[in-house]
Amino acid sequence: MQYFFSLSLFRTMTALLFYLLSIYATSAEINSLRVSQSGDRTRVVFDLSEVVRHSLIFLEKPDRLVIDVANTTVETTFDRTSLIKTPISKIRYGVRSGRDVRIVFDLTDKVTAKSFILNGNLDSKDRLVIDLTLESKNISKTVEKILERTDRKIIVAIDAGHGGKDPGASGPNRLREKKIVLQIAQKIEKLFDQNPHFDGVLVRTGDYYIDHRKRTAIARDNNADFFLSIHADGFPDPRAYGASVYALSTQGATSEAARYLESSENRYDLIGGASDLNIDNQDVMLSDVLVDLVMSATLRSSLDAGAYVLKNMGTVARLHKKKVEQAAFLVLKSPDIPSLLIETGFISNPKEAKLLDSDRYQQKMAQAIYDGLYSYYVDWPPVGTSLASNIDDLVRFHTVSRGDTLSEIALKYGTSVTKILRLNNLSSKVIRIGQKLSIPPS
């Protein structure tokens, strides 16, 4: 028995050894090196022949960042890369254990480091990316974040569709979509600006054209929490009528996530920007999953907010469809900013065109869109906003549905019938379906 046991153990060991040898039989190569500097961040990119395992450690006196890369050879020289304006004074390397490489960044400043692997595609190789951030700047950013956590305003970017050379849809009497959507957008902006917990930002402020990608870029530059694109429909049949609300289609979201993933190093920024997650490890699958998660969370928020907006629009306009529709509109494709495209009505329908051109109706429409998004945020206040810290003092809205009674509504929101009647200037307890009530703070 003893003999057979040892033999089988020997066989297992041999198999294991062959397995390990096969793993180490091929070694990866570092083929080139690039260094870029923007603001307080330095990015070092190593082009690889294949994906590698690596680890980072900081050493002090003098300050160094050490990157150990397993089973790899260096097939390039590091001396020719310019390190001007970076916190790195020199990049050098040595071979360890005969097959691993240890790369050392000699540092002139205190930095923090993050690293990740990017898989290659048709146009690019596998890459090892090291991001260094100056520590002093880091601290001010942390302070900024702490400040943000108490009383940040919610920023709503309002995009009036079309403009300039692109008039959009047209209606009777040379009425142009680009004109009325700008007027409505300006009214929505004003409503958000009047609320101390919000800041409205107009993407287009006059009669000029902006490319679709530029529109979402303007929203991002303004740190927008939400993106509203305002439009009016046109249709050959003048009888077509009604308002609609669109979010991005799931397919559109998936293809846009894919576009981001393909488009290289940016996806790390996307994840970094959208959450506090640190992706210090090499698990590229994880970051793929995270981009997907960010994207589907964005879509979820868009659909949720869209339902609030649509419900409120239903109190002033006829609706084209009773639920939020989904389409792959380009302006809706921000992976990290919830976005809605709102068709305020059919400008090609003479009756709706007349309404959409009137100041009074535009104001009602703007108010409904504002009320919808406001109500969404009151129900789902983002952490770190002044809205969240003042949530108990805020007025809410309730749209009366079939079967609602005032006492039930009062109970639901923790207030009294008398307070609701007073806030809404109502003299009788009779309410009607579709009526919008302001609900006092509980």
Ligand SMILES: [Zn+2]
């Ligand atoms: Zn349009």
